[in-house]
Amino acid sequence: MKHTPPKLFLRFFRWYCHPKLVDFIEGDLLEEYDERVRASGKRKANRKFIIEVLSLFRPGIIRPVKNYENLNPTDMYKNYFKIAWRHLLKHKGYSFINVGGLALGMTVAMLIGLWIYDELSFNKYHKNYEDIAQVWGGGIKPETQAIEGSVALQYPVGEVLNNNYPHFKHVSKAFRTDCTVSTGDKKFKRSGLFVEEVALDMLSLKMVKGSYQSLHDPHSVVLSASTAKAIFGDDDPINQTLSIDNVLEVTVTGVYEDLPRNSSFSETQLFLPWPLLPSYREWMKGKETDWDNRVVTIYAQLRPNTSMEAANAAIHDLYSKNVPEDFFATIEKYKPFVQLIPMSTWHLYSEFENGKPVGGRITYVWLFGIIGVFVLLLACINFINLSTARSEKRAREVGVRKVVGSGKGQLIAQFLSESLMMVVVAFAVAVLMLVLLQNSFNALADKDITLPFGNLIFWGVALAFILLTGFMAGLYPAFYLSSFQPVKVLKSVLRIGRFAALPRKVLVVVQFTVSVVLIMGTLIVYQQIQYARNRPIGYDRESLITLEMGDPNYKGKQEVIRTELLNTGVVSEVATSSSPLTGIRNVVSGFEWQGKDPDRDVEFVICNVSPDFGKTVGWELVSGRDFSRDFATDTTEAVVINEAAVKYMGFKNPVGQELIDVDEFDRPQWSKTIIGVVKDIIMESPYEPVRPTLYYFNDNASKRLHIKINPEVSAHVALTKIEANLGKIVPTALFDYQFVDEEYARKFSQEERIGKLSGIFALLAIFISCLGLFGLSSFVAEQRTKEIGIRKLVGASVFHLWKMLSKDFVVLVIISCCIAIPIAYFYLTAWLEKYEYRTEISVWILVLTCMAALAITLLTVSYQTLKAASMNPVKSLRSE
Amino acid sequence: MKKYQLGEFEEIVILTIGVLYKEAYGVSIKKEIESRLSRKVSMGAMHTALVRLEDKGYIESFAGEATEERAGRPRKYFQITALGKKAMAYTKETRDTLWRSIPKVVIDLKGSV
Numbered sequence: 001m002k003h004t005p006p007k008l009f010l011r012f013f014r015w016y017c018h019p020k021l022v023d024f025i026e027g028d029l030l031e032e033y034d035e036r037v038r039a040s041g042k043r044k045a046n047r048k049f050i051i052e053v054l055s056l057f058r059p060g061i062i063r064p065v066k067n068y069e070n071l072n073p074t075d076m077y078k079n080y081f082k083i084a085w086r087h088l089l090k091h092k093g094y095s096f097i098n099v100g101g102l103a104l105g106m107t108v109a110m111l112i113g114l115w116i117y118d119e120l121s122f123n124k125y126h127k128n129y130e131d132i133a134q135v136w137g138g139g140i141k142p143e144t145q146a147i148e149g150s151v152a153l154q155y156p157v158g159e160v161l162n163n164n165y166p167h168f169k170h171v172s173k174a175f176r177t178d179c180t181v182s183t184g185d186k187k188f189k190r191s192g193l194f195v196e197e198v199a200l201d202m203l204s205l206k207m208v209k210g211s212y213q214s215l216h217d218p219h220s221v222v223l224s225a226s227t228a229k230a231i232f233g234d235d236d237p238i239n240q241t242l243s244i245d246n247v248l249e250v251t252v253t254g255v256y257e258d259l260p261r262n263s264s265f266s267e268t269q270l271f272l273p274w275p276l277l278p279s280y281r282e283w284m285k286g287k288e289t290d291w292d293n294r295v296v297t298i299y300a301q302l303r304p305n306t307s308m309e310a311a312n313a314a315i316h317d318l319y320s321k322n323v324p325e326d327f328f329a330t331i332e333k334y335k336p337f338v339q340l341i342p343m344s345t346w347h348l349y350s351e352f353e354n355g356k357p358v359g360g361r362i363t364y365v366w367l368f369g370i371i372g373v374f375v376l377l378l379a380c381i382n383f384i385n386l387s388t389a390r391s392e393k394r395a396r397e398v399g400v401r402k403v404v405g406s407g408k409g410q411l412i413a414q415f416l417s418e419s420l421m422m423v424v425v426a427f428a429v430a431v432l433m434l435v436l437l438q439n440s441f442n443a444l445a446d447k448d449i450t451l452p453f454g455n456l457i458f459w460g461v462a463l464a465f466i467l468l469t470g471f472m473a474g475l476y477p478a479f480y481l482s483s484f485q486p487v488k489v490l491k492s493v494l495r496i497g498r499f500a501a502l503p504r505k506v507l508v509v510v511q512f513t514v515s516v517v518l519i520m521g522t523l524i525v526y527q528q529i530q531y532a533r534n535r536p537i538g539y540d541r542e543s544l545i546t547l548e549m550g551d552p553n554y555k556g557k558q559e560v561i562r563t564e565l566l567n568t569g570v571v572s573e574v575a576t577s578s579s580p581l582t583g584i585r586n587v588v589s590g591f592e593w594q595g596k597d598p599d600r601d602v603e604f605v606i607c608n609v610s611p612d613f614g615k616t617v618g619w620e621l622v623s624g625r626d627f628s629r630d631f632a633t634d635t636t637e638a639v640v641i642n643e644a645a646v647k648y649m650g651f652k653n654p655v656g657q658e659l660i661d662v663d664e665f666d667r668p669q670w671s672k673t674i675i676g677v678v679k680d681i682i683m684e685s686p687y688e689p690v691r692p693t694l695y696y697f698n699d700n701a702s703k704r705l706h707i708k709i710n711p712e713v714s715a716h717v718a719l720t721k722i723e724a725n726l727g728k729i730v731p732t733a734l735f736d737y738q739f740v741d742e743e744y745a746r747k748f749s750q751e752e753r754i755g756k757l758s759g760i761f762a763l764l765a766i767f768i769s770c771l772g773l774f775g776l777s778s779f780v781a782e783q784r785t786k787e788i789g790i791r792k793l794v795g796a797s798v799f800h801l802w803k804m805l806s807k808d809f810v811v812l813v814i815i816s817c818c819i820a821i822p823i824a825y826f827y828l829t830a831w832l833e834k835y836e837y838r839t840e841i842s843v844w845i846l847v848l849t850c851m852a853a854l855a856i857t858l859l860t861v862s863y864q865t866l867k868a869a870s871m872n873p874v875k876s877l878r879s880e
Numbered sequence: 881m882k883k884y885q886l887g888e889f890e891e892i893v894i895l896t897i898g899v900l901y902k903e904a905y906g907v908s909i910k911k912e913i914e915s916r917l918s919r920k921v922s923m924g925a926m927h928t929a930l931v932r933l934e935d936k937g938y939i940e941s942f943a944g945e946a947t948e949e950r951a952g953r954p955r956k957y958f959q960i961t962a963l964g965k966k967a968m969a970y971t972k973e974t975r976d977t978l979w980r981s982i983p984k985v986v987i988d989l990k991g992s993v
Contacts, residue, residue, distance in 0.1 A: 024943075025906065028907050031950050052923040056927060058924050059928075
């Protein structure tokens with residue numbers, strides 16, 4: 001070539017042109033330039049050249065902004081996965097430990113994740129979730145200065161909220177009742193809620209039939225779809241009549257889609273119109289203006305654009321503004337107020353302290369969330385430990401890759417993709433396990449959780465979860481492996497220093513600390529349950545059944561029932577009372593007695609009983625006597641109290657003392673004499689102290705029938721006879737009985753559920769940790785094969801070798817135990833604090849757990865160490 | 881519906897490649913167009929068209945020999961593919977159909993002017 005075109009433009013062209021085209025086009029340009037120089041001279045050719053170069057500066061010719069690479073990286077990725085897959089298959093044992101451990105960890109983490117999601121989305125089914133609140137009324141207790149209160153409110157509060165405060169779109173009073181719904185011969189026990197018409201709209205029920213105005217008619221009822229189906233089958237339920245406890249006649253005007261399990265109203269099966277309540281509960285009559293008795297609950301929905309805070313501030317002084325002055329003077333010392341409890345806190349923050357929701361299930365959300373993360377972490381630690389421990393095996397590969405030009409970044413990518421592959425496999429296994437375990441988990445956790453396969457968000461979260469786990473497990477090994485120096489590893493003088501194993505040891509300690517803490521926690525939870533179970537409950541709950549006397553036809557028939565049932569011979573005693581044995585229905589304050597401290601005014605639990613109550617439930621008299629029909633005055637002048645009441649009143653000799661009831665202006669109403677003292681009967685939580693209780697002889701107020709079955713007769717025979725006899729006396733009532741011991745056992749269900757769940761998680765945690773230890777010990781044994789062989793040759797015994805190999809691991813577990821004990825002690829003490837009646841954390845449980853952890857460790861490790869120690873040295877030394 | 885997409889300039893380029901048969905490379909195509917159609921063709925416009933035609937699969941290329949006047953840069957020869965031939969035929973067909981559909985009068989009038 002003789003002529004050169006303008007260099008600057010040629011360079012410019014080379015810079016911008018697509019590398020694929022540059023040679024050809026440059027050739028064309030030069031060829032043309034050459035011709036032009038010959039034809040029309042250099043200057044003209046130069047000018048034309050410049051124009052051509054500029055004309056080529058256009059899309060299609062310009063190189064892509066990103067560095068163009070002619071390499072196809074997918075081949076490289078394919079190779080990564082191929083190598084990863086081969087490693088998986090070559091070391092089946094390690095792969096199993098890795099994938100199995102990760103899959104277990106992921107299953108637990110996902111289960112817990114779904115559980116937490118379910119807890120957090122509680123009540124979100126209701127469209128007005130953000131705007132609904134329950135009204136809470138409280139006041140200051142003068143003797144403690146603490147704020148106390150409840151959701152039970154006076155009837156007029158509802159009216160006042162509705163009429164005087166524009167902040168609310170809807171206000172509805174509510175009254176819950178467990179009632180018998182019947183039509184013809186069919187009787188069903190269902191939970192009903194008396195509400196005002198607007199409640200259907202407020203709760204955004206999905207109406208299958210009828211509308212939000214369905215409760216307008218005062219004799220209507222709205223049923224849940226499942227209840228409608230149970231009662232009417234496939235027939236149209238609309239305009240059918242139903243009887244509620246044989247007191248009300250109502251017509252079905254609407255059916256709504258069943259509320260999901262994670263709604264506060266999920267137990268409610270029928271909504272009844274508010275105006276019907278006074279005819280259902282006589283005592284409700286006249287409560288419209290009663291500011292003294294808390295008889296209703298109130299739900300409210302805010303108007304759009306009204307904030308919860310503003311509404312809360314507005315209604316705070318509702319009592320002082322609306323209660324009639326003379327009555328307000330009597331309650332002023334309590335500084336009564338009302339506040340709104342937003343729907344979002346009902347479920348997770350159900351415990352109140354000083355008038356503020358402070359906690360509740362949210363504790364368990366946190367607890368299980370932390371457990372989930374830890375269990376996943378344990379599985380990741382296995383992965384980290386095994387990959388770094390086995391790094392020597394991969395060192396050559398890393399060396400060769402580096403020599404042929406792999407950068408550190410590429411190697412990191414390779415090892416990360418390897419861990420990602422593991423995680424994806426583990427995820428698939430985990431999803432499979434989840435599908436299999438779903439039902440048993442739901443039964444255990446009392447939930448309705450399904451895997452939302454159709455939900456795009458679920459897959460997004462799953463992807464994020466896979467990436468997160470992959471990075472958690474793979475990041476450290478990736479950096480560790482990719483940092484090998486090729487010269488060293490290829491000369492095979494890779495000497496992993498004394499401290500290389502240190503991070504591994506730390507991770508093992510973390511694993512075992514977590515596992516040991518979880519096991520200790522489980523044991524203490526069970527110890528607490530057992531402790532509360534063994535608490536004396538004050539009566540004999542064996543073969544005792546109880547049933548609600550909701551049907552009005554029971555009235556006045558107690559005596560007949562008692563004699564008839566006793567005549568059957570299958571029953572040893574029958575009694576009635578105003579409240580069940582496992583709950584409190586009536587609490588009253590305002591009593592005077594001799595030597596009463598005027599500053600203290602505690603509420604007494606009131607229970608009206610028939611004279612045979614004591615004999616039926618088998619209460620234990622401490623002093624005095626039981627009620628008796630022989631004393632005509634017992635019905636009006638006698639009271640039996642429990643030991644808690646004696647303690648509170650401060651009597652040395654309570655029997656014979658006077659108890660005077662006074663009204664709110666301290667005027668005495670009546671007086672009763674204490675005739676007996678009984679041991680405390682646990683009616684509420686078995687973890688709480690028993691409240692002072694007064695028993696009156698009054699069988700007119702009876703709501704519950706208690707029947708003690710003759711212990712010599714089988715329960716089945718007895719129940720059939722009792723049902724037949726009761727059916728004759730009160731044919732309209734449903735024989736819906738409960739065994740008192742079962743009812744009582746239900747008080748432990750929450751704690752038992754926590755215990756079971758944490759037990760399972762603890763077992764999984766220790767299992768995953770042991771899986772990792774198993775892998776590590778086999779690695780160590782393999783690595784020291786030669787050493788063991790030589791030691792054996794010079795005379796070491798199997799026992800000696802076993803001791804030598806196991807020692808390292810045992811030391812780690814001992815360190816974990818030392819860390820775990822204070823952590824467990826601290827948190828468990830805090831957990832136990834919330835129970836008034838609690839067990840002590842015994843040191844022997846903690847020590848025993850540690851011993852067990854050690855034993856499990858030794859068992860796990862011994863399999864490998866014994867195998868290595870008993871190997872024939874000829875074999876181990878010959879192999880090269 | 882467009883079956884084959886062939887722009888006006890692209891059509892000229894692909895036709896020229898056909899004309900040149902085995903001698904079609906950058907400079908020769910450019911010269912051919914310039915001499916036959918007596919219009920200026922810029923290197924940019926032509927190479928863009930070539931890239932596009934190749935992307936569409938109407939032509940294919942192979943590297944030729946390196947010559948001295950090109951300072952050792954190889955020539956890139958182009959050849960029409962089977963698909964390219966179909967596209968050309970289709971384009972011609974549509975043109976012809978349109979031609980045939982024009983009433984005789986129009987052409988006569990034009991001719992008479």
